[in-house]
Amino acid sequence: MKQLLENKVAVVTGSGQGIGEAIARKLAEFGAAVIVTDINTEKGQAVADDLTSQGHRAAFHKFNVADFDNIKKEVAAMRDIFGRIDIWVNNAGITGVSRVEDITIEEWDKMQTLDIKSVFFCTQAVFEIMKQQNYGKLVHISSMAGERGGRSSSCAYSSAKAAVLNMSKCFALSGGEYNITSNSVCPGRTLTAMAQGLSWLTDPKDDPKKTIPLGRFGQPEDIANAVLFLASDLSSYITGDVIDVNGGLYMK
Numbered sequence: 001m002k003q004l005l006e007n008k009v010a011v012v013t014g015s016g017q018g019i020g021e022a023i024a025r026k027l028a029e030f031g032a033a034v035i036v037t038d039i040n041t042e043k044g045q046a047v048a049d050d051l052t053s054q055g056h057r058a059a060f061h062k063f064n065v066a067d068f069d070n071i072k073k074e075v076a077a078m079r080d081i082f083g084r085i086d087i088w089v090n091n092a093g094i095t096g097v098s099r100v101e102d103i104t105i106e107e108w109d110k111m112q113t114l115d116i117k118s119v120f121f122c123t124q125a126v127f128e129i130m131k132q133q134n135y136g137k138l139v140h141i142s143s144m145a146g147e148r149g150g151r152s153s154s155c156a157y158s159s160a161k162a163a164v165l166n167m168s169k170c171f172a173l174s175g176g177e178y179n180i181t182s183n184s185v186c187p188g189r190t191l192t193a194m195a196q197g198l199s200w201l202t203d204p205k206d207d208p209k210k211t212i213p214l215g216r217f218g219q220p221e222d223i224a225n226a227v228l229f230l231a232s233d234l235s236s237y238i239t240g241d242v243i244d245v246n247g248g249l250y251m252k
């Protein structure tokens with residue numbers, strides 16, 4: 001039986017651990033050749049090596065999403081690894097915990113640089129490649145905080161994640177005529193290293209059994225399952241949209 005992502009090539013930014021790693025593994029499981037990228041060489045290489053050892057087509061490419069002078073060159077180099085890029089997942093990101101009263105200009109600028117400026121310029125670079133292919137699936141990992149505002153994560157983070165949702169629609173509007181879709185996934189409280197610094201993980205009033213309708217925190221694989229759908233042709237008539245993966249914690 002043909003696999004869902006057979007003959008497709010995917011790039012996942014920040015896929016050395018956490019949600020990105022789960023996405024890379026999921027896309028490989030469903031037949032894509034996967035380029036694992038991260039600033040952390042050791043972790044990214046380990047994920048790619050593990051996928052290769054399981055018989056998948058995979059490679060590691062060190063890539064800092066905020067290396068603005070080199071993004072176009074790096075994305076072209078990634079395209080050359082397997083000859084095309086069908087799926088691009090903007091996953092890399094950082095968070096912050098400052099209260100609105102405490103956010104500094106430095107923190108604000110850092111978050112905007114990593115969580116939206118980099119996402120836009122990476123997408124712009126791969127968009128050119130996808131236009132030439134007349135095919136592309138763009139998936140952006142935003143956040144529940146980008147929809148409803150940040151509480152345990154900072155406003156500098158949630159504002160950048162809100163901008164990702166708008167940016168996604170811009171690429172959806174411009175990409176339709178080239179058979180390029182652009183969609184976002186908004187994770188809720190998901191158990192990764194990033195979650196370690198956030199108050200909801202330990203605060204008794206955030207007990208998931210009492211606060212989240214589905215009664216648990218999210219796992220990285222929960223997010224990866226939604227990305228798989230948006231990265232595949234099962235979603236070929238869906239663009240500019242958002243999938244919430246938050247156990248029902250926030251319903252629009």
Ligand SMILES: NC(=O)c1ccc[n+]([C@@H]2O[C@H](COP(=O)([O-])OP(=O)(O)OC[C@H]3O[C@@H](n4cnc5c(N)ncnc54)[C@H](O)[C@@H]3O)[C@@H](O)[C@H]2O)c1
Nearest residue numbers: 014017018019039064065091092093143187190192193194
């Ligand atoms: N964990 C959550 O609860 C949660 C909730 C909502 C949204 N998200 C989003 O999901 C995405 C993944 O988060 P996570 O929880 O897996 O985080 P994580 O910190 O566990 O992993 C992030 C990965 O991104 C990499 N990275 C960081 N800066 C980078 C850069 N400049 N260039 C390339 N790679 C870089 C890190 O090395 C790491 O491997 C992020 O965009 C995050 O904002 C997470």
